[in-house]
Amino acid sequence: MKNRTNNFIISLFIAIGVIPFAxxxxxxxxxxxxxxxxxxDGFTTAFWSAVWSSGTFFQSFLYSFSIALVSITLSVGGALxxxxxxxxxxxxxxxxxxxxxPLAVPGxxxxxxxxxxxxxxxxxxxxxYQMGWISQPSQFPDLVNDVFAFGIVLSFVTMIMPFFLxxxxxxxxxxxxxxxxxxxxxxxxxAKQVTQRIFLPILIKKTWVIIVLYFIFLLGAYEVPLIxxxxxxxxxxxxxxxxxxxxxxxxxxxxxxxxVMYTLIVSVAAILLFLPxxxxxxxx
Amino acid sequence: xxxxxxxxxxxxxxxxxxxxxxxxxLLSLASDWRFPDLFPSYIGLKNWSKILSSETGLLTSFASxxxxxxxxxxxxxxxxxxxxxxxxxxxxxxxxxxxxxxxxILAPVVFAACLSFFFLKMGLFGNVMGVIIAQFIIxxxxxxxxxxxxxxxxxxxxxxxxxxxxxxxxxxxxxxxFPLAKGLLLICFFQTFLISWFEYGLTSIIGIGKVQTLTxxxxxxxxxxxxxxxxxxxCLLIFPPIVLLYFNKRYVFKKxx
Amino acid sequence: MFLEIQxxxxxxxxxxxxxxxxxxxDAKKTLSxxxxxxxxxxxxxxxxxxxxxxxxxxxxxNGEDITHKKPEKxxxxxxxxxxxxxxxxxxxxxxxxxxxxxxxxxxIITDRVNHMLKSLELENQSQKMPNQLSGGQRQRVSFxxxxxxxxxxxxxxxxxxxxxxxxxHRMQGLFKNLSKEFEISxxxxxxxxxxAVLMGDEIGFMQAGNLKxxxxxxxxxxxxxxxxxxxxxxxxxLAGLEKNVDLKKH
Numbered sequence: 001m002k003n004r005t006n007n008f009i010i011s012l013f014i015a016i017g018v019i020p021f022a023x024x025x026x027x028x029x030x031x032x033x034x035x036x037x038x039x040x041d042g043f044t045t046a047f048w049s050a051v052w053s054s055g056t057f058f059q060s061f062l063y064s065f066s067i068a069l070v071s072i073t074l075s076v077g078g079a080l081x082x083x084x085x086x087x088x089x090x091x092x093x094x095x096x097x098x099x100x101x102p103l104a105v106p107g108x109x110x111x112x113x114x115x116x117x118x119x120x121x122x123x124x125x126x127x128x129y130q131m132g133w134i135s136q137p138s139q140f141p142d143l144v145n146d147v148f149a150f151g152i153v154l155s156f157v158t159m160i161m162p163f164f165l166x167x168x169x170x171x172x173x174x175x176x177x178x179x180x181x182x183x184x185x186x187x188x189x190x191a192k193q194v195t196q197r198i199f200l201p202i203l204i205k206k207t208w209v210i211i212v213l214y215f216i217f218l219l220g221a222y223e224v225p226l227i228x229x230x231x232x233x234x235x236x237x238x239x240x241x242x243x244x245x246x247x248x249x250x251x252x253x254x255x256x257x258x259x260v261m262y263t264l265i266v267s268v269a270a271i272l273l274f275l276p277x278x279x280x281x282x283x284x
Numbered sequence: 285x286x287x288x289x290x291x292x293x294x295x296x297x298x299x300x301x302x303x304x305x306x307x308x309x310l311l312s313l314a315s316d317w318r319f320p321d322l323f324p325s326y327i328g329l330k331n332w333s334k335i336l337s338s339e340t341g342l343l344t345s346f347a348s349x350x351x352x353x354x355x356x357x358x359x360x361x362x363x364x365x366x367x368x369x370x371x372x373x374x375x376x377x378x379x380x381x382x383x384x385x386x387x388x389i390l391a392p393v394v395f396a397a398c399l400s401f402f403f404l405k406m407g408l409f410g411n412v413m414g415v416i417i418a419q420f421i422i423x424x425x426x427x428x429x430x431x432x433x434x435x436x437x438x439x440x441x442x443x444x445x446x447x448x449x450x451x452x453x454x455x456x457x458x459x460x461x462f463p464l465a466k467g468l469l470l471i472c473f474f475q476t477f478l479i480s481w482f483e484y485g486l487t488s489i490i491g492i493g494k495v496q497t498l499t500x501x502x503x504x505x506x507x508x509x510x511x512x513x514x515x516x517x518x519c520l521l522i523f524p525p526i527v528l529l530y531f532n533k534r535y536v537f538k539k540x541x
Numbered sequence: 542m543f544l545e546i547q548x549x550x551x552x553x554x555x556x557x558x559x560x561x562x563x564x565x566x567d568a569k570k571t572l573s574x575x576x577x578x579x580x581x582x583x584x585x586x587x588x589x590x591x592x593x594x595x596x597x598x599x600x601x602x603n604g605e606d607i608t609h610k611k612p613e614k615x616x617x618x619x620x621x622x623x624x625x626x627x628x629x630x631x632x633x634x635x636x637x638x639x640x641x642x643x644x645x646x647x648x649i650i651t652d653r654v655n656h657m658l659k660s661l662e663l664e665n666q667s668q669k670m671p672n673q674l675s676g677g678q679r680q681r682v683s684f685x686x687x688x689x690x691x692x693x694x695x696x697x698x699x700x701x702x703x704x705x706x707x708x709x710h711r712m713q714g715l716f717k718n719l720s721k722e723f724e725i726s727x728x729x730x731x732x733x734x735x736x737a738v739l740m741g742d743e744i745g746f747m748q749a750g751n752l753k754x755x756x757x758x759x760x761x762x763x764x765x766x767x768x769x770x771x772x773x774x775x776x777x778x779l780a781g782l783e784k785n786v787d788l789k790k791h
Contacts, residue, residue: 006370009366010380012363012367013370013371013380013384016363016367016420017367017383017384017428018384018386020387020395021387021390023399024398024399027402085290085293086290086294089290089294095298099301101301101302101526103478103529104522105304105522106478106481106484106499106522108482108499108502108521109502109518109521112502112514112515112518113308113518115506116307116515121319123322125320126320126322130320137319137320213389216389217389217391220390220393220394221391222391222393223485223499226485227506237391237393237394237485240393241394241397241485241489256398259394259397259398262394266389267389267390270385270388270389273385274381274385275378441623442625444587444592444612444619445621445625446642447591447611447612448590448591448612448617448618448619449613449638449639449642449687450613450614450639450642450643451642455642459638459641459642463629464627464628464629466629
């Protein structure tokens with residue numbers, strides 16, 4: 001009796017949590033090999049070799065990877081630094097509420113706002129004009145839709161740095177880093193040693209799964225690069241959707257090739273991250 | 285005397301955090317704000333008063349966003365909680381957890397693109413129900429994984445205790461498990477609400493522009509280069525979460541104290 | 542016999558945790574069971590309470606076969622070492638919990654809970670939340686919560702294990718009184734030799750999944766396995782030593 005209910009609930013889990021993912025993956029896989037799809041007629045590896053030889057995927061992947069890596073590094077580094085320097089001040093009621101505010105801003109708004117500030121006719125360009133640094137909008141440097149993805153990285157950092165700061169403050173408290181630091185000092189450690197041997201190892205060790213998780217989220221981010229990205233290369237999600245939404249029917253299949261590759265990569269990442277019975281110490 | 289630099293950095297950080305909110309409000313109040321003016325030539329409630337008229341459709345968007353997000357948050361929190369119990373007490377819980385991480389980790393917009401065929405076949409394309417179901421599919425793994433740490437040995441002991449005291453399953457949930465998980469349920473509700481409220485890519489694909497949530501509106505206005513209405517929609521998008529955040533955070537702190 | 546356990550076996554994978562367990566207990570009696578951690582006593586109690594199902598064997602309570610009955614229908618309460626008070630309910634509501642499950646009229650619940658609070662010497666603590674109570678008080682509330690449902694059998698798994706010596710001593714006395722007042726039948730598991738002797742009408746000794754029940758306390762004391770003899774030797778030797786020291790002083 002008890003077992004039957006349990007089995008029923010597990011099959012519900014499979015129905016909601018597993019089948020859609022499996023269905024989506026199989027659909028994309030079949031499409032990428034030409035087995036299904038409006039203009040496709042039977043199995044072919046043409047789309048795969050087309051994507052493979054054009055290099056679009058690898059360019060896009062490398063581009064997304066670099067952007068995500070830079071953004072995560074800056075965010076985690078900044079948040080660690082702020083935790084180290086401003087922990088006590090950030091416990092004040094007003095400041096702790098202020099810290100939560102950025103969590104209320106979605107990617108699409110961040111992208112929009114960054115565009116408003118840094119575009120050629122944006123807020124900073126106007127300040128530049130008023131100060132006499134530039135005489136017309138085109139002289140303002142490319143900071144959005146630019147080669148170096150300045151706008152995208154800036155948006156990502158403003159979105160996730162506050163989150164990591166809150167996370168680190170939380171871990172700092174829960175893991176009793178304060179007490180351990182005092183203990184280390186009593187054992188003769190200086191401030192630098194306390195940071196290097198107590199503060200950083202504990203905080204990183206307790207949160208690295210979440211850091212990797214956010215890296216993967218950034219890898220697949222959509223709204224921000226959609227607003228602030230350039231023509232080419234594009235971040236993965238933007239590229240995939242652009243290809244799938246094409247009128248050129250061959251390109252749709254190629255879009256699914258990229259979707260399959262992307263899904264495989266994040267799935268392998270998920271397996272590596274979560275299979276060896278490691279749970280994130282802090283639920284996000 | 286050494287002058288501390290910390291207060292300056294902190295004040296600057298506070299200003300930087302508050303600046304976007306102020307700027308967006310200002311932009312939503314503005315019109316005719318051309319380069320190189322630092323301030324708009326018009327500041328007033330003109331745009332906001334338009335919300336009340338149906339011309340922009342923002343009020344409808346707000347209502348449908350609210351309907352979608354509340355449905356997604358309630359359904360995914362409750363089902364996530366109930367189903368996570370069976371999953372995390374299961375002997376194969378590691379494998380099941382891993383399966384839940386796949387949809388969790390995949391970009392929703394790519395997920396939606398690969399699922400859209402099935403939604404089309406089931407008549408769930410371009411309607412509110414379809415968007416709710418699609419968002420539920422991505423919010424559910426989050427909710428499920430969220431409760432993983434709740435189902436520990438101690439909670440199992442509580443369940444056993446209630447059983448030996450004569451309580452049935454229903455009573456166990458109502459009288460013990462829900463009260464014990466109250467704080468977590470609230471946070472999960474809040475988070476899944478936000479996942480839905482902020483969702484753009486998946487909604488745009490499954491809703492095909494017919495289901496116009498606020499994020500869809502923001503993007504439409506950006507495309508039209510109508511930044512004033514864009515900012516206005518941003519304000520509508522941001523302020524409900526801030527209100528929720530205020531209450532949610534206060535609640536969490538009270539529990540911790 | 543009131544409780545009859547026959548040939549209970551319980552395995553976890555390859556490991557046989559409870560081996561061919563058979564014993565019986567009279568009504569209104571306490572059987573204390575001495576055993577080190579890992580000897581299978583918790584598994585035994587959980588099996589009797591219905592929280593684990595045995596691989597073979599039978600359990601009869603008051604003449605009825607309850608081997609396959611659901612825990613909530615057995616009227617057997619299992620108490621953990623941890624007090625497990627419901628953190629969202631105050632002391633009064635914690636004690637009333639089992640009664641509320643049974644839809645008993647409110648006025649009767651109030652009377653019975655107040656009576657119980659008095660027996661537990663907790664009259665002034667009724668409105669306090671669990672985190673405002675001391676360890677001993679919490680354990681008393683936990684007892685009250687179990688006893689008030691009038692269980693046929695009470696299973697106690699190291700109930701005083703987390704208490705300090707003084708509190709533990711007081712709780713032992715209190716439990717004796719409660720047992721008498723509410724006519725409780727119970728299995729009392731402990732790893733404390735003295736507690737086992739003090740609490741039980743009968744004594745059993747559990748080792749590596751086997752339980753041996755002694756007919757009287759002398760037999761228990763005489764068995765070298767239980768460690769009583771060793772204890773006596775230790776204190777005897779110490780007392781002898783003290784005597785010697787005293788003699789030398791003079």
